[in-house]
Amino acid sequence: MDKKYLFKRNNVWWVKLAVPVYLRDKLGFDLRKSTGEKDLDKAIHMRDSIISELKLKFQDNSESNSSNESNLSNKTTYFDYASTTPVDERVIEKMKQCLSFEGAFGNSGSRSHIYGWKAEELVEQARSNVSNLLNCDPREIIWTSGATESDNLAIKGAANFYQSKGKHIITSKIEHKAVLDVCRQLEKEEYEITYLDPDENGVITPQAVKNAIREDTVLVSLMHINNEIGVVNDIEQIGLITRENGTIFHVDAAQSAGKIPINLKELNVDLMSFSAHKIYGPKGIGALYIRRRPRVRLQPLFHGGGQERGIRAGTLPTHQIVGMGEAFKIAQEQMQMDYKRLTDFRSILWNGLKDMEEVYINGSIENSFPGIFNMSFNFVEGESLIMALKNIAVSSGSACTSASLEPSYVLRALGRPDELAHSSIRFSFGRFTRREEVENTVNLVKNSVSQLREISPLWEMYQDGIDLDKIEWA
Amino acid sequence: MAYSQKVVDKFEETLKNPKGASVGRWKPGDKDYHRVGTGIVGAPACGDVMKLQIKCENIDGDNRIVDARFKTYGCGSAIASSGQLIDMLKGKTLEEAQNISNQEIVDILELPAIKIHCSVLAEEAIHRAIDDFKSLRNND
Numbered sequence: 001m002d003k004k005y006l007f008k009r010n011n012v013w014w015v016k017l018a019v020p021v022y023l024r025d026k027l028g029f030d031l032r033k034s035t036g037e038k039d040l041d042k043a044i045h046m047r048d049s050i051i052s053e054l055k056l057k058f059q060d061n062s063e064s065n066s067s068n069e070s071n072l073s074n075k076t077t078y079f080d081y082a083s084t085t086p087v088d089e090r091v092i093e094k095m096k097q098c099l100s101f102e103g104a105f106g107n108s109g110s111r112s113h114i115y116g117w118k119a120e121e122l123v124e125q126a127r128s129n130v131s132n133l134l135n136c137d138p139r140e141i142i143w144t145s146g147a148t149e150s151d152n153l154a155i156k157g158a159a160n161f162y163q164s165k166g167k168h169i170i171t172s173k174i175e176h177k178a179v180l181d182v183c184r185q186l187e188k189e190e191y192e193i194t195y196l197d198p199d200e201n202g203v204i205t206p207q208a209v210k211n212a213i214r215e216d217t218v219l220v221s222l223m224h225i226n227n228e229i230g231v232v233n234d235i236e237q238i239g240l241i242t243r244e245n246g247t248i249f250h251v252d253a254a255q256s257a258g259k260i261p262i263n264l265k266e267l268n269v270d271l272m273s274f275s276a277h278k279i280y281g282p283k284g285i286g287a288l289y290i291r292r293r294p295r296v297r298l299q300p301l302f303h304g305g306g307q308e309r310g311i312r313a314g315t316l317p318t319h320q321i322v323g324m325g326e327a328f329k330i331a332q333e334q335m336q337m338d339y340k341r342l343t344d345f346r347s348i349l350w351n352g353l354k355d356m357e358e359v360y361i362n363g364s365i366e367n368s369f370p371g372i373f374n375m376s377f378n379f380v381e382g383e384s385l386i387m388a389l390k391n392i393a394v395s396s397g398s399a400c401t402s403a404s405l406e407p408s409y410v411l412r413a414l415g416r417p418d419e420l421a422h423s424s425i426r427f428s429f430g431r432f433t434r435r436e437e438v439e440n441t442v443n444l445v446k447n448s449v450s451q452l453r454e455i456s457p458l459w460e461m462y463q464d465g466i467d468l469d470k471i472e473w474a
Numbered sequence: 475m476a477y478s479q480k481v482v483d484k485f486e487e488t489l490k491n492p493k494g495a496s497v498g499r500w501k502p503g504d505k506d507y508h509r510v511g512t513g514i515v516g517a518p519a520c521g522d523v524m525k526l527q528i529k530c531e532n533i534d535g536d537n538r539i540v541d542a543r544f545k546t547y548g549c550g551s552a553i554a555s556s557g558q559l560i561d562m563l564k565g566k567t568l569e570e571a572q573n574i575s576n577q578e579i580v581d582i583l584e585l586p587a588i589k590i591h592c593s594v595l596a597e598e599a600i601h602r603a604i605d606d607f608k609s610l611r612n613n614d
Contacts, residue, residue: 381521381552383549384552384553387482419521422518422521448489455497459547473519473523474602
């Protein structure tokens, strides 16, 4: 007999329903109601209607919650979507179906029974969801643990496989560490790496690639959207150059997949890295696109049970994969709408702040993804601004927020003076950002910046007309 | 990084009421400017600049710091460290002020290891301000 949600007290059956975490402050850990029945069968009969009745209370409380939402003072606004995103509820639902005994918990590698077949079917469905978004063949998608692994597999895998062709690799100074640190490692293995400079807006121009490419260049690795400044590289044009030279082209698309259109049939990209958690999927899952025609081959990093055609061994995490597939499917449906909202948000913020003195955009508005907006407020240190904006979760290129005490290498590569790099803030918006959160932020930023300038000796000197570059700092 | 409540409180108090927290300056031409010593330490490129001013009076033969003002560009703990230093300075003789160590600021604000340089900056600032004040005396 299924006694789910039921418990017995004083010989009478009661219903007990767990309260969602976000309502526990109001409702406690669970809601209880008596069925009034001593007989289990009769109690089971009443159970569903009592559960629905209790669930109404969740709704009532959620709604009264949302009517308070315009009052932001006690909440923290999340403007750090470029760092990670919350998982979409629709994704969570799908993932939950792949874990328990009732769900598709099987090993997708098990060929001898229905548990394995079911898991395999879901994994392949998810693979199609991913390949649909990117317009490629599902067989060109390999599951990994995330974009960092994809970058490692792509760069090391291609460099090692094709080393007889040459040992020169081109990348840029503003790549993610998952690419830069792999390149540093390859330098120790006697590969020669060219680190391209971006132009002043942060773009790696096709011309820069053309100038650097050589006969022995085996790989070019560049990002699609820069994670700090949102600038978009022209991977279509760069792909023409690499293809002509017979060089493999790897693109880190962790920030761009599902946010701007990617059509791999039209692009001369050979390898592309993806992450789920940047697009409302779970952490710990990603993928690598490996072109079939012309075929690109990689030396694997992991060896084992031969999963993913031997390129990436390891039991496939069905729930993670299904989560990524669902996230990519939703992204495909919502991309245009999401993009439009983000463009609005960026305009609201920039229009609200652009008339302040000594405010700079890092990157450019014209050529960038609107979900990432990086600004510098001169004479105000970034970490102190973040601290002043205590109800807004943002990140900074300031040294003080990093363990290294160095300001952002990306902003320095743009040619920004160190003090502007120290004064930078990245706002990144996403699917769950509300318009009023952005509107409220405008005034909060204005107030905090002017408060901090009030106590800044640099602002004082600037106001006095002193040229800070001419001072000999101790 | 999570700061101690003390850093957060000091920082917010400074932002909310800068005058009350001794944010400000004396500038050339002010009435008592000849009794003010100024120390500026740090550099914009390093993300920290602290400007400290002390106003001294000769009381019973000792030069005492009767008032102090600061402005700081830097992270939250640099701003909190400056404010803390100001609290510690007022009323002290120059000799006593010279002996203030950065460790006292670290202890009071419970600064994390990576932020100890903020307290060092504060210690350097008071040394510079005292030197500046003494050089003014010598020029008299």
